[in-house]
Amino acid sequence: MRISQLSTESGVPIPTIKYYLREGLLPQGEQTSATRAEYGPAHLRRLRLIRALLEVGRVPVAAIRTVIEAVEDERTDVHTMLGTAHYALASRPEPHADDEEWTRAREAVDRLIADLGWRVSPLAPGRDELTQTLVTLARLGMPATDADLLVYARTAMSLAHDHEMAKIPFDGPRDVAVETLVICTVMYGKAFDVFRRLAQESESARILEA
Amino acid sequence: MRISQLSTESGVPIPTIKYYLREGLLPQGEQTSATRAEYGPAHLRRLRLIRALLEVGRVPVAAIRTVIEAVEDERTDVHTMLGTAHYALASRPEPHADDEEWTRAREAVDRLIADLGWRVSPLAPGRDELTQTLVTLARLGMPATDADLLVYARTAMSLAHDHEMAKIPFDGPRDVAVETLVICTVMYGKAFDVFRRLAQESESARILEA
């Protein structure tokens, strides 16, 4: 398959495909001569993944590249690779290192994760993201209660356990595992977010018509 | 309070505050002379809300303005106002109007919402967002099953019903209701997203150590 066919099949314009090639999101095609390269179904598949992450997940190009680089480095084991993917999907807030309020919130987050018995790296960016969210809620005058957080955490775990990690083929090839993980995280994350807003609208209608 | 104090209290630089004033995100201060205006605690509060939506929620400035305009238009009733806020928080995908696959997915979405008994406007952008997500999942070779979607939908409803809409003071002033809704939607949405990723990491660790 040549680049123009890749373009028509995927709906992505040629200059954009070239851009993804430059950025290392898409592997080079197999060079057949100085001015010709051959692309396969793997390229088409990768291209669809890129567009899905960009359009539905709003994942930045740089993060996508990070994931792809982790997959292509054969030395990393599967768990580390999945970790890298997860960390790339996070939106790191600036650390606010020397802030009293921040430090206390961060300790609360660490305690919560420990209490839940979750096995999460102390370096996981999610800890910082959660800290930022809690600090922000407090500053807005609506601090989250421990009880609320526990409900959210357990709900998240039940979805992750029963419907997401269960889908991931850990015994298959490594690239398929990461790809599945990323798709699950991003797409079902989006789906859940939309469902939540729809549910809120429905509740609002019910309450305000009474 | 003058603009410089607003800046130091909120941590937002003066030129940025001026930008928010220009963009209509922040109401003008009370003019006390040709070159002086007075800002109150409401401005500080608003500024914190703006930063929360931008930094934690990644809500675009244009969407924030839409919400604010709806609140300030006294003619709209509360339900419409909350609707406007919700719709502003959505990320409208382009409609793909004349696409067979899209149309079928859209019908499935409409059927699902009807089956759930949810009261959602047929114009709600969430319907399009969900359609896009399902089409994308199918194109990636991992179509969502009805059973999975139902679980996500019911889980979302239970959080929305018990922990989000229950918090909203429908009987108070209208601006407080919208503000609370937006904060709940965005901040707890973020919190849930982070919990989900942390839960996935924890599950991954558990599975791969066995």
Added chain:
DNA sequence: AAGGCTGGATAGTTGAACTATCCACTAGGA
């Protein structure tokens, strides 16, 4: 042998969210 693609390189565009500069003016202290 000619016209259309191709890969590769380089430069330009768009949109969002700021950021910087300028200016006339004025409040508030020396």
Added chain:
DNA sequence: TCCTAGTGGATAGTTCAACTATCCAGCCTT
């Protein structure tokens, strides 16, 4: 009273991300 830092308002510039456009030499088909 005068001076100066700060103010509001306007306008223009910056940065970053994600493209998009143009150019060019070379091949491949017809």
